[in-house]
Amino acid sequence: MGGELSDQNGLDATAEPSSYRAVDAETYFRPSCLPVLNTAIESFFFNPYIDRPWKSIHLPQSLTLAPEKTLLHYFSILREAENLTDEKAGGCGTVGQARIPFPLAYAFFSPACRKKHSYKAFLASFEGIGQTHLIKLNQLEGLRYFVEIETIQGSNQNVTFFAYYHGIVQLEKHNGRFLIERITWYGEDFCVPLTICGSTMQKPALISNLAAGASLLKKGGPSGRMVMSKQLILTGQTAVITVLSIFSSRMVQTC
Structure with a gap:
């Protein structure tokens, strides 16, 4: 980039004094001007599910009683889920809810979907992701929905970056619940x-x-x-x- 790249530990916070003023953190935290939609789950929701394998998890029925509720709750659970690695690192210490949300999110998949995609493959698909924001949700036809997500991803260069994906989600009704049958993602290349x-x-x-x-x-x-x-x-x-x-x-x- 034409200069010397240093990690953030080298910053001297006392070098230049500044006055505090109240600001909306998201104004500077996110490049997108679109509001985050996946805000339906509070952090205390995860407490009963800590260290529990996905096979022992039974989602509250209220989370999946309507198609859009299923999607909003699925992405709300994933909002602070992270699967950063040594090669795709970011943050300092624990990021968000760490890996606690992933078994819960996997429980939103229909039995047929879980047969096609193991939990191990599901978890691996989030490799390098530190946070997920749902920024678009539109019904196409029937139980098909268009979605767009904004993710924060780690790297091996002491930086994290925002990456965007849009996709098609197909739901199915199973025993009175609306579950995810299939998700197809397309990465967005701004170049x-x-x-x-x-x-x-x-x-x-x-x-x-x-x-x-x-x-x-x-x-x-x-x-x-x-x-x-x-x-x-x-x-x-x-x-x-x-x-x-x-x-x-x-x-x-x-x-």
Whole structure:
């Protein structure tokens, strides 16, 4: 980056005096201007579940009585779950609720989903993640939902960073409860808008394939909120402009 990189232990907090003033911590803590939606679980909720394996956990039925309640409670439980490692490290000491929430979150999966994904694989999928914020939740059709999350992830360079993912969640009703049948995630690469113009302006076929197959988003509805685009057919330079416009709106919405 053009200078010397030092860890934060080298900062001298007394070098420059400052006066205290009350601020909203999230103003500086998060790059996204979107509110955090997964706030339905308080920290004391985890007390009875400390050190309990997932097989012995029975979720309160109230957490899964409605589809959106299931998703809000699932992501609320995961909000302060962390699976940082030596190679993907962050924080100082215990971060959030550590790994206590993961068995609880796994209990939101349907029996069929748990057959496909073991708890070990479920836990490994969170490797390097220190916190998870749900910032978008929209129903698509039936029990299918569009979600977007903001994560704080560790690294081996004495820094942590924010990474964003959007995904599709399919729920199913099982014994009167709404459980998660499947989640498919797509990572968000904010360098894509910077490279499309230079490297693909002369490749309209590539742009058409990108637009047709990449689950892009567009603004829709009177509220202007982001919704899933079911079909997008583009050709030539119009495709480049349209795709750039979509990515630009995504970045404005997220940053």
